Amino acid sequence: MAENPFKDIPGTTLFDAEQSRKGYHLNMFCMSLMKAEGREAFKADEGAYLDRWPMTAEQKAAVIARDWNGMLALGGNIYFTSKIAATDGLSFQQIAAMMSGVSQADYAAMMLAGGRSIEGVRSKKGDA
Amino acid sequence: MARITAGVATSHVPAIGAALDNGRSGEDYWKPVFAGYETSKAWIKDARPDVVILVYNDHASAFSLELIPTFAIGCAESFAPADEGWGPRPVPVVQGHPELAWHLAQSLILDEFDMTIVNRMDVDHGLTVPLSLMFGQPDAWPCKVIPLAVNVVQYPPPTGNRCFKLGLAIARAVASFPEDLNVQVWGTGGMSHQLQGPRAGLINKAFDTAFLDRLVADPEGQAAVPHIDYVREAGSEGIELVMWLVMRGALTREVRELRRFYHVPASNTAVGHLILEPIPEQPQ
Numbered sequence: 488m489a490e491n492p493f494k495d496i497p498g499t500t501l502f503d504a505e506q507s508r509k510g511y512h513l514n515m516f517c518m519s520l521m522k523a524e525g526r527e528a529f530k531a532d533e534g535a536y537l538d539r540w541p542m543t544a545e546q547k548a549a550v551i552a553r554d555w556n557g558m559l560a561l562g563g564n565i566y567f568t569s570k571i572a573a574t575d576g577l578s579f580q581q582i583a584a585m586m587s588g589v590s591q592a593d594y595a596a597m598m599l600a601g602g603r604s605i606e607g608v609r610s611k612k613g614d615a
Numbered sequence: 616m617a618r619i620t621a622g623v624a625t626s627h628v629p630a631i632g633a634a635l636d637n638g639r640s641g642e643d644y645w646k647p648v649f650a651g652y653e654t655s656k657a658w659i660k661d662a663r664p665d666v667v668i669l670v671y672n673d674h675a676s677a678f679s680l681e682l683i684p685t686f687a688i689g690c691a692e693s694f695a696p697a698d699e700g701w702g703p704r705p706v707p708v709v710q711g712h713p714e715l716a717w718h719l720a721q722s723l724i725l726d727e728f729d730m731t732i733v734n735r736m737d738v739d740h741g742l743t744v745p746l747s748l749m750f751g752q753p754d755a756w757p758c759k760v761i762p763l764a765v766n767v768v769q770y771p772p773p774t775g776n777r778c779f780k781l782g783l784a785i786a787r788a789v790a791s792f793p794e795d796l797n798v799q800v801w802g803t804g805g806m807s808h809q810l811q812g813p814r815a816g817l818i819n820k821a822f823d824t825a826f827l828d829r830l831v832a833d834p835e836g837q838a839a840v841p842h843i844d845y846v847r848e849a850g851s852e853g854i855e856l857v858m859w860l861v862m863r864g865a866l867t868r869e870v871r872e873l874r875r876f877y878h879v880p881a882s883n884t885a886v887g888h889l890i891l892e893p894i895p896e897q898p899q
Contacts (some may be wrong), residue, residue: 602818
């Protein structure tokens, strides 16, 4: 099979069929946080609430640790995992900073200065 | 006869809606974003569309992973703002246009676009932020809206070419609606942005500028651009830009560019905005 060109993009997980199948229950748990009852039950006992979904132990651990990149690797989709952030009272920009490994102040400054440059992050093989 | 009088494209960044809803639009950070839409708001007051066909994507609000329609058309009488986890945006309920929406659904399906028909759907920031940018904060939206949701969350979204051809089919469908209606088609989302992973915060102004130029002057060429180019160059969420091609396809081959605005940043995203006017071909 030909090499998947999307896997060559640094720091990016494409939410494709493989990820979607892997992350179905993780993402559906996130979806339940759209409702106030879900958010309250999750906050009251995170472990017990997560046990309502047939998620893997790694997925549950990543949620409890708020390992945002780990959740993506385990099939989470950012529009779903961001609902955990909303439950925690975090903004999209705050978790974006966490996922890219910098402080929120540094991340916000980077955005104000025009955002992350494409130079050097096009390809894992190095930019042509 | 119904006619398409203009196309509007705009980003739909949720933080823009939050800034407006929380009275922060006058802050230094947000002022340039809202200032960029002032002339557009004046323009649309005169343009007075009866109906906007609003192409947008749902962000895991109305559609979870249980059901992922590639193209869905809202045929309901009205659509409530979705609760995206912070409570629904304090904006008016969106009034639909069921007659035109059903006409579009039928025409498009018989024209070989297999639309999903939606009779109940809440609409999230993808749809309501563009309305806020163009109309401000009225007590009721001044026109009817037909939501046309495109899947861009689960890979693969429809190709740029498919989106462009859907626009062409929308133009045919609108032209065959007997009632005299002033219709606009809006394409939303983008521009370059990546919300996930270590590459979050990506902005590519050169890509965005070239996209805007080519969307106006060479839409068929832009429609042929493959997904990998969007994801690599404009970020994993920059692929939303294929939705602008639906709007462009619904206009004439030649268009007049009435307005262009570009600004970085709004939260994690580059904001882009266009107003295009069709130039009907003169009979030879």
